[in-house]
Amino acid sequence: MDEELILLNPGPACTSRAVKNALLRGDLCHREPEFAELLTSLRDAVPRAVGLGNTHESILLTGSGTAAMEAAVISAVRRDKAILVVNNGVYGDRLAKIARANGITAHEVSPSGDGLARWTTPIDPDAVRTALREHPDIDAVAVVHHETTTGMINPIKAIGEVVAETDAVYVIDSISGMGNEDQDLAEVQGDILCGSANKGLHGLPGLSFLMCSDKGIARLSEVPARSLYLNAASYLSAQRKGEVPFTPAVQVCYALDEALEEYEAAGGFAARTHLYRERAELVRSSFARLGLRILIEQPHRGNSVTTLHLPDGVSYPSLHDELKSHGYVIYAGQGGLSTEYFRICTLGEIPWHRLEQLGDALEQSIKAARS
Template identity: 40%
Template sequence: MSDRTTSRPTRLVLMNPGPVVTDDRVRSALAGPDMCHREPEFSELMTRVRHKVTLVGGGDERHTSVVLTGSGTCAVEAAVTSAVPADGALLVVDNGHYGERFQHIAATYGIRTRRLEFGWAAPVHLAAVDRALADDPGLTHVGVVHHETSSGMLNDVAAIARIAHAHGRQVIVDAVSSIGAERLSLAEDGIDWLAGSANKCLEGAPGLAFVCAARTAFEALGGGPRRTYYLDLYRHHTAQEKAAAPAFTPGIPAFHAFDAALDLALAEGRQARHERYEGLARQLRDGLERLGLELLLPAEQRAAALTAVRIPAGTGYGELHRGLRAEGFVIYGVQEQLAEDFFRLSTMGRMTTGDIALFLTTLARLLPAHR
């Protein structure tokens, strides 16, 4: 009888959209020194991370960031619940699972919404956003996802921000799956509130999220509602900016890792990283199409870091997942409406062209038509 453990792959390639395969330097940083979060050493670490996050988000001296211990969802929730005033309301731009998340967050806190449902994997109609804001002066904010990870759709948040600002409204952008991979800038795109995560295209470890905005916007929250305790951005901003200390106990190892990951991101540069991600996605998509597989979105609508693929006839997601997992590749299902017909392949993280080539060879061997 053979020992089955000897056939397990030595390296697992994560093709799920976060957490991602990280650089060795990021993993090593997780073993950084123990420290107390109320001592100067952590204060310096947190301040460095906040400054670097603001830079990768395209901010300038007018902007700053708050770093939270939690997933990307906590950053989106903190932005919605802190930024929308007591008498305000949120226009929800919904073309997938994460657009719908804006609706669920607002409903949980009793924030009035108007929801524009375009359908999963359907592009946003900018004229509809314009009309909705014109029709309802009580809508103070617009919530939109940059990279709608449920389908791989890339939404034009800069255009939506221009429309919102023409009506005197603010924009909250869920950039959890886009920052680090896509062209996105607080200063250049007019984004009022940007929510992101450490462990996707910024290639850090799981456990940290952040919100970037103008310094004046954070300060203005002092007169707003306190809908939550832990996710109150004014509380976190005041602690981090004025006391150089976290409001609550942070995930210190994740800070060490994020500091290292941000150094790598800044050294690589936003354009170079975007091109690296685009190159991996192009290699993957070209290979998938050569295998006769159907991609969900047309090329002009796809984000750089994720591809949704129709499940081939004669197999199912579970069978594909098990077969590829045994060969060292983790693929990902699709939520709700697309779950029966599609699966997702992320090219986030420290993936290589060799990884993509081996994945395509392995997938071809597992497909019914190639058995």
């Protein structure tokens, strides 16, 4: 990968040569028994990889992580009921927008304060408890595990303890946190968890999934079908028989199969989270040396996304273009952060020495962008 661009954006993430080569396993009709075997294998391997093999059943979807988010939201709320959304970033806001676009009432809870405070503060679980008391129509609670907007971690375990006291199902968008952030998902009492083949699992984009507890599965059968393509109950019924309701991305399934084999061969969850902690420590030491200010305070930072204040006198486009000439692709801030912040994300397959070289590349790029 020395000659390749290193993607330091929050997805799509870089992948190994073996994962890319898995696309070449050949063409396969999804109605053949060989695909049924692959589908069954993946449905077992995904929850097993993240510690949910004994408690959750997976549903594979052809689509980006947002497809999983939409399938989760519309399949979790019964008729004439509502959803409570934790909104402290772009992806929390997306969950609320998905609900409203599908005619579902969405109550929201956000951290107190104005401006940046709403996007840099994890939600207080007591605020969720209060909202549940105030809105008896809440049928599901949805939260983002790792807000890719800023690189902030929400307290999904503590929120899960609150939701477990009610009949509501607990929906977690763990798309950029699953498999690479420290929280053991077996501890959080999630009922419907959203994940992606790319990002922390190092597969290719285009395949996402839901992982459902018994409570989550029971809810799927009680919810009206709000979508033809994203109705989770239809997928579950078909996939339990080794079938799919629509044409899947077969070759992307091959790539996920390879990525999961690499994940488990390297030591699974413990090894992957250790790697990501080491990566974060390495690159953030370079940021400190260069005087770059990190947006999220230490106790709340994830291990894969770092949001940084742009250096004085440096615009994002100029910094992006200079770093790209050194072989690195960074990402702009989102929403109100776009003019003052940028993001560096250490997701996917990245050679260690390329991360070691990042600090010098940043330093040179900042100087060039100012000239």
